[in-house]
Amino acid sequence: MPGPADDDPETARASLDVVLRMEAALGASSNTMGEHFHEDFRWMGNRGCGTKHGLDAFRRDWQLPFRAAFTERDYRTARFIAQGEWVSCFGHIEATHSGPFMGIPATGRRVTIPYMDFWRVRDGRIADNWVSVDFPAVLAQLGRDAFDGEGWEAFDRGEKIPPRPSDMREEAST
Numbered sequence: 001m002p003g004p005a006d007d008d009p010e011t012a013r014a015s016l017d018v019v020l021r022m023e024a025a026l027g028a029s030s031n032t033m034g035e036h037f038h039e040d041f042r043w044m045g046n047r048g049c050g051t052k053h054g055l056d057a058f059r060r061d062w063q064l065p066f067r068a069a070f071t072e073r074d075y076r077t078a079r080f081i082a083q084g085e086w087v088s089c090f091g092h093i094e095a096t097h098s099g100p101f102m103g104i105p106a107t108g109r110r111v112t113i114p115y116m117d118f119w120r121v122r123d124g125r126i127a128d129n130w131v132s133v134d135f136p137a138v139l140a141q142l143g144r145d146a147f148d149g150e151g152w153e154a155f156d157r158g159e160k161i162p163p164r165p166s167d168m169r170e171e172a173s174t
Contacts, residue, residue, distance in 0.1 A: 070095035
């Protein structure tokens, strides 16, 4: 059963505006991001991204290494969704691999970096950011298979047979 939600469109619009201002600054490679983030900001990423507590850690351990690894960035957000203090989006970044990334030296290749972001806005600034970046897709574009040939896309291509639970009975075909 769904719980109560803040469906106030003004709150949602204000939260979205905070995120859009931050995204514009990020896209412009701004070095003055503090106005967009709460003083106890937390950034939580998927495996390979890490968790950052505070804006300084975010900049030092995510933003600046990312900017060093990927230059000529073009952010392509497909959709924003806002509800109350929550804003989310998905899209991708097109960028040039210009510096070290996950142990891979610069290749000069253009890559597509798919992502999803979930922000919580408090007191007019971003307090929390949950992030999922599709690093396996990026690694594949750079010639490294994060799944060592065992990705489930092999099922889609008919190269491997998907396993079934041992307690699953065969369904009768009709």
